[in-house]
Amino acid sequence: MKKNKTDITKRKWFQITPGVVSEILPLLCVSAVLVPVFAISLPWPDQTKKYLFSSAILETGAQNLVSSLYLGYRAFDTLGETVVLLTAVTGAIMIIKSSVHTNNSYTFSQQNVPSKTRMLRTELLDTVTGKLGPVVLLFGFYVMLFGHLSPGGGFQGGVVIASAIVFLSLGSKSDGALVLTKPGVLLWIEAASFGAFLIAACAGMITGNGFFTNPFPSGFPAHAYIIFLNCAVGLKVGAGVSFLCIEMIQNKE
Amino acid sequence: MIILILALIITLSFYALQSRDLLHGTIALSAASLLSALLYYILHAPDVAITEAAVGAGVSTVVFVWVIRATKRKDDS
Numbered sequence: 001m002k003k004n005k006t007d008i009t010k011r012k013w014f015q016i017t018p019g020v021v022s023e024i025l026p027l028l029c030v031s032a033v034l035v036p037v038f039a040i041s042l043p044w045p046d047q048t049k050k051y052l053f054s055s056a057i058l059e060t061g062a063q064n065l066v067s068s069l070y071l072g073y074r075a076f077d078t079l080g081e082t083v084v085l086l087t088a089v090t091g092a093i094m095i096i097k098s099s100v101h102t103n104n105s106y107t108f109s110q111q112n113v114p115s116k117t118r119m120l121r122t123e124l125l126d127t128v129t130g131k132l133g134p135v136v137l138l139f140g141f142y143v144m145l146f147g148h149l150s151p152g153g154g155f156q157g158g159v160v161i162a163s164a165i166v167f168l169s170l171g172s173k174s175d176g177a178l179v180l181t182k183p184g185v186l187l188w189i190e191a192a193s194f195g196a197f198l199i200a201a202c203a204g205m206i207t208g209n210g211f212f213t214n215p216f217p218s219g220f221p222a223h224a225y226i227i228f229l230n231c232a233v234g235l236k237v238g239a240g241v242s243f244l245c246i247e248m249i250q251n252k253e
Numbered sequence: 254m255i256i257l258i259l260a261l262i263i264t265l266s267f268y269a270l271q272s273r274d275l276l277h278g279t280i281a282l283s284a285a286s287l288l289s290a291l292l293y294y295i296l297h298a299p300d301v302a303i304t305e306a307a308v309g310a311g312v313s314t315v316v317f318v319w320v321i322r323a324t325k326r327k328d329d330s
Contacts, residue, residue, distance in 0.1 A: 023270055066300045143303065151299035159307040166315055241312055248319050 061222025062148040070153070071229045075212035078229075079201060081155070082194065082236055089190075089240045096247050130171030137164035144234035148223050154230040158237025165242035169249070183243055183250075190239035197232035200225070258292050261285075275321050283314040 056065050060072030070078050143150075144157025169181035179185055203215040214225040265285040269278040286309025293302035 020271075064300075152303055153300065156300060156303040156307065159304065159312060163307055163311040163315075166312070245312065245315055245319075248316065 059222070060226060061224075062226045064148055064151065064153070066151075067148045067153045067226060067230070071226050071233075075201070075229065078154075078233060079197070079212075082197065082233060085237060085240055086190075086194065089244055092244055093247060126171050128171075129167040133164050133167035133171055136167060137161060140164050140234075140238065144230055144238075145227065147230040147234075148226045154233030155237055157230070158234035159241060161234065161238030162241035162245070165238065166245045166249075169242075169246050181242075181246060183246055186239045186243040186246070190236050190243065193232045193235035193239065197229065197236065200228055200232060255292065255295060258288050258295075262288050262292070273327060275326055276318070279314060279317040279321065282317075283310050286310050286313075 052065055052069070056068040056072070057063060060068040062068035062072060140157050140160035140163075142157075143152035143160055144154055147153030147157060165180055165186075200215075201212050204210050204213040207215040209215055209217065214220060214222055262285045265281045265288070269281040269285065272278040272281065286305055290302045290306040290310065293299070293305055
């Protein structure tokens with residue numbers, strides 16, 4: 001290991017190799033296509049922008065126009081995104097499970113790391129992640145629940161929640177001290193929220209209002225539907241991403 | 254300001270491509286995505302900034318570091 005390191009530092013950090021050319025060339029090609037698009041002096045079409053500014057709040061009830069787009073007008077795209085994430089999590093779990101033959105899922109804190117890094121870990125990482133985790137979790141829920149008013153939304157809040165759960169799982173001293181960091185609970189949350197998302201998507205069809213629309217326009221205000229979809233997407237994304245990270249951390253060969 | 258951030262992002266990305274030490278490359282990539290989150294915020298897109306900061310600087314760095322831990326740190330080629 002030591003010899004390897006000196007070997008690498010002796011080498012120049014930049015040298016023209018076929019690998020470098022094959023990295024730079026695609027970037028140049030992409031910029032050759034994209035630069036004329038951005039350098040052109042014609043004004044961008046703004047019909048859509050004007051329409052959204054005038055009627056998005058009325059039609060979807062979301063003050064944040066980004067939320068009104070991705071859960072109101074283009075909710076079908078969000079469904080596709082969540083399905084893509086579900087597929088990614090499923091594939092990663094398959095690879096992880098097949099590569100780990102022995103079924104001993106020990107946690108990070110019980111590994112045979114050298115004593116110095118272990119000491120650093122318990123002092124620094126435990127304190128920082130254990131204290132920071134709940135705060136980040138609260139912020140994630142805020143971003144998720146207030147996605148229709150302030151910047152953020154389901155996906156953003158979900159990813160913040162996921163990083164908070166990873167913090168908590170790194171900071172917890174004992175194995176599975178928190179319910180939230182257990183992989184089974186996370187899987188259950190993900191499945192339940194995806195089911196809720198699908199039911200909410202189809203509920204509008206049953207009551208005759210159309211796919212991905214508020215099923216009871218007279219009963220619920222329009223933003224209630226957006227909040228519900230935000231929560232479903234956020235819980236699903238948060239549970240999925242954090243499940244992926246926790247599985248990867250725990251199943252190390 | 255924007256030009257400075259863009260130049261820093263390009264430099265960090267180039268370093269991430271070129272560095273032999275994969276951990277250094279990962280940290281450079283994380284810093285680049287943090288800077289691009291700042292850039293999104295300056296350009297009035299706070300939604301994208303939150304996503305970029307959480308995904309690029311947070312979760313993907315954790316995943317990369319754990320993959321490096323599970324495999325090898327140095328790039329031999």
